[in-house]
Amino acid sequence: MTEEAILKGCLNNEASAQRELYNKYSAKMLAVCYRYAHNREDAEDMLQEGFIKVFSQVHTFENRGAFEGWIRRIMVHTCINILKKNKKFNESVDIIHATGVQVREDSVPAIVQAKQVVECIRLLPIGYRTVLNLYAVEGYSHREIATVLDIEESTSRSQYTRAKSMLEDILIRKRIIQKPKQDFEWLAAVSQR
Template sequence: MTEQSILTGCLNNDPVAQRELYNRYSPKMLSVCYRFAQKREDAEDMLQEGFIRVFTQIKSFRNSGSFEGWIRRIIVHTCINFLKKHKKFNESLDLAYVTDVQVKEETVPSLMMVRQVVECIRLLPIGYRTVLNLYAIEGYSHKEIAQMLDIEESTSRSQCTRAKTMLETILIKKKIIEKPAETYSLTAAFK
């Protein structure tokens, strides 16, 4: 099925089209959910809630821009709402301290490193992880993040800075990267 036929079918509540849409986009969207979730079960719950929203809101897609991008935005917002609803974000926001990430060179070592970095991001406190995912991977501005998470823009910036610093420390401790030279740091790489 083409993307347009899937969209048309979903607009008509065709179960075959809905199943095709889910089968086509759920693996990528699960990896988005996995970056935000503490456990795989949470990621699967986020994915399910997200696709329910996709199917109920599909009439609002205006065919301007990427259909996958539209789905991804719904999934990201669903993840944020899930964290807020279960108070998982607020519990760790005040602490003191991507399998679908695009890789330029898909060699075995580079893919292994991406997986290791994504796993290290998942070790961050959920507040840091959420802000870092939204800023560095999803591309939202600190102003947009502040609005989504009901926090101050300065809080988003500080959480992101602390997340980068903590991630750099984790990567060094796990020997995924070497201690950066004075001219290079992971924080600078995420700017």
């Protein structure tokens, strides 16, 4: 079934088209949800709620850009709304490098194992993790993050800075990297965009 046929079928509430859409995008979207969730079960719940929104809002897709990107935005917003509803986003840590890890003078390996990095991101407090994902992986600006999360732009910036620092410490401690890279451009490689 082509994407156009799937879209048309979903507009007509055809179960077979909805199943095709789910089968085509569920694995990628589960990976998106997993970055925001506390565990796999929460990610699966976010995924299900996100697809319910996709099916109920498919009529709003205007063919401006990729259908997959439209679905991804719905998933991200679903995850954020679930976190805000459960008040999990407000969990934060005041880190003054509680890990106590010192940075060594070696360089970041050219290839970092994406799965290991994602697992390390999941160790961050939910507030840090959410801002890091939105900024570094999804490409939102701090102004957009502030609007979406109902926080100040300066809070988004400080959460991102703290998230980077904490993530670098975790990556060093787990010996995934030896020294943090000042720019976090390599992080985008884990997003599977």
